[in-house]
Amino acid sequence: MIKEKLRLVLAILSLLTVFLFWWSVALGSYLYFGVPMNMEPFIVDYSTGEPVLREVESPHPYPINWTDRLVLKVPYAELRIEKLVLESGDILVVENLATGDRWFWAGNGTDLLTKTFYAGSSGLLELAIAILDDGDGRTSWGLVIRTYVTDIWPLRVRPYLLIVILPVALPAIPAWALAAFIQAFSIALLLASWAGSGGFHHKVACGWREPFLKSFGNPLFALPFISTATLTGTVALTWLLEAVGIGAGMAGGLPGPLTTLMEASYAALVEELGFRLMLIGIPLALAAWMKTRGGRPRAEIILKALLWPGALDEELRRSLKTAMAGLVLFSSVVFGLAHVLFGAWEVGKAITATLAGLVMALCFVKYGLHASMLVHWFFNYHIQVWPVAYQLLGPPYDLLDALVTLYELGLGALSLLLFFIQGIRMAMRRART
Incomplete structure (x- = not known):
């Protein structure tokens, strides 16, 4: 029993x-199929014309008015900023080079999401990333971005x-x-x-x-x-x-x-x-x-x-x-x-x-x-x-x-x-x- x-x-x-x-x-x-903006792959940059797996990372500390350029092969995306440390008064700017759309951030943070950027007529999402100095000549640690966020539907694997x-x-x-x-x-x-x-x-x-x-x-x-x-x-x-x-x-x-x-x-x-x-x-x-x-x-x-x-x-x-x-x-x-x-x-x-x-x-x-x-x-x-x-x-x-x-x-x-x-x-x- x-x-x-x-x-x-x-x-x-x-x-x-x-x-x-x-x-x-x-x-x-x-x-997979019911949640929007659900995929977050590593950055694959097409700015050279060929796919390159890389991080967007400033030097530590970053130089005055540091910039970088990133090209993603998706129709829309948000960048995930893993870590951002700015000198007081400096501003991070992410600009869509095709549309002129911009996103600004002043201050520090981790796990930050930018606004959604949309590709231009080329089908590529071209972004400029810059840290603008406030004129005092001082800088801080900088930033690192490893992933971006998009939907599963336009993404290719x-x-x-x-x-x-x-x-x-x-x-x-x-x-x-x-x-x-x-x-x-x-x-x-x-x-x-x-x-x-x-x-x-x-x-x-x-x-x-x-x-x-x-x-x-x-x-x-x-x-x-x-x-x-x-x-x-x-x-x-x-x-x-x-x-x-x-x-x-x-x-x-x-x-x-x-x-x-x-x-x-x-x-x-x-x-x-x-x-x-x-x-x-x-x-x-x-x-x-x-x-x-x-x-x-x-x-x-x-x-x-x-x-x-x-x-x-x-x-x-x-x-x-x-x-x-x-x-x-x-x-x-x-x-x-x-x-x-x-x-x-x-x-x-x-x-x-x-x-x-x-x-x-x-x-x-x-x-x-x-x-x-x-x-x-x-x-x-x-x-x-x-x-x-x-x-x-x-x-x-x-x-x-x-x-x-x-x-x-x-x-x-x-x-x-x-x-x-x-x-x-x-x-x-x-x-x-």
């Missing part, structure tokens, strides 16, 4: 968490594919098209995981009658426990690393919140192709092809090994067991190191990312590529969309963000305990046999 009640509670927790997954998809879609750690740029597309693809693909992943092993609805309805691990045959039932356990584990590991002086945070700056969310959720998809598919799926497909002998349909076996190694027949899985284990470990280490090799993260991230990569690799082997993508999506999109909503929409999303975070960290702690107990029970059974 106690076991049945516990299984019922776990089924309800899985259902509640999956509801949060769907809610996060709906919330992100609203942020450049997607990419990932060959392990090598990015291959694709042609630029509208940002709204990329966001729509990400959201639609996320829905497809959730539906594909729902359908597995008799269906998520069946596992929830009958979970109280089945052993806990048997319900894990459906990836969507298992995902809430696997992903939150990984979240709680990596948060705890990050805290321990930083407590001993090993940083595990971001090493560089980020664009605006929704731009970061779109980039991160897209990265979750392409990184699974680059690390799990290429470093596990392709080698296993080649190994399965070499081990397959006449009579068995090779194409089906190769596709299973490529996309879902756990779907291979037991005999072939057993023969590939050592290779699978080696590829899982290798891909996880490469995944962890890739986060720090290019300077985007502090060195401790290699450890936490390796742990997360190991979980994703195991999900790839057991459930398939769609499941490992969903675990990655959980980290790069689901837990990020709630604070993004607060940053763009304000209260009550701060409270919602806190509640979701506390709930999922708590579920992660419970999941770790359950996995620990199940691991001990399995070890004891093996010891008896």
Whole structure:
């Protein structure tokens, strides 16, 4: 009776968490397509005729009557001034060179937004940025501008594919098209995981009658426990690393919140192709092809090994067991190191990312590529969309963000305990046999 009640509670927790997954998809879609002036990319300057990623930053201190020129390839935008420190009496002026429209600011500040400027007939937004001296010859620290704010509709982005750690740029597309693809693909992943092993609805309805691990045959039932356990584990590991002086945070700056969310959720998809598919799926497909002998349909076996190694027949899985284990470990280490090799993260991230990569690799082997993508999506999109909503929409999303975070960290702690107990029970059974 106690076991049945516990299984019922776990089924309800899985259902509640999956509801949060769907809610996060709906919330992100609203942020992308229903909130104006929502995108805040890094500045790409076209003043030389070629795109140059750069900051608008004065010398520190700035010279008398310092000026800069900036050309953006958008029809309208506002500049986000990250930091501004002026000498008393000096004035910051941003002027639209095509229309003569100006914005003035006297004083200091952080996270300041200019007025909205509109492009001229050329389609380019040409801005002059100047600090006017009040005549006393004294200056101060100056300013730094890294991002601008515009709508998703006129913005263009450049997607990419990932060959392990090598990015291959694709042609630029509208940002709204990329966001729509990400959201639609996320829905497809959730539906594909729902359908597995008799269906998520069946596992929830009958979970109280089945052993806990048997319900894990459906990836969507298992995902809430696997992903939150990984979240709680990596948060705890990050805290321990930083407590001993090993940083595990971001090493560089980020664009605006929704731009970061779109980039991160897209990265979750392409990184699974680059690390799990290429470093596990392709080698296993080649190994399965070499081990397959006449009579068995090779194409089906190769596709299973490529996309879902756990779907291979037991005999072939057993023969590939050592290779699978080696590829899982290798891909996880490469995944962890890739986060720090290019300077985007502090060195401790290699450890936490390796742990997360190991979980994703195991999900790839057991459930398939769609499941490992969903675990990655959980980290790069689901837990990020709630604070993004607060940053763009304000209260009550701060409270919602806190509640979701506390709930999922708590579920992660419970999941770790359950996995620990199940691991001990399995070890004891093996010891008896």
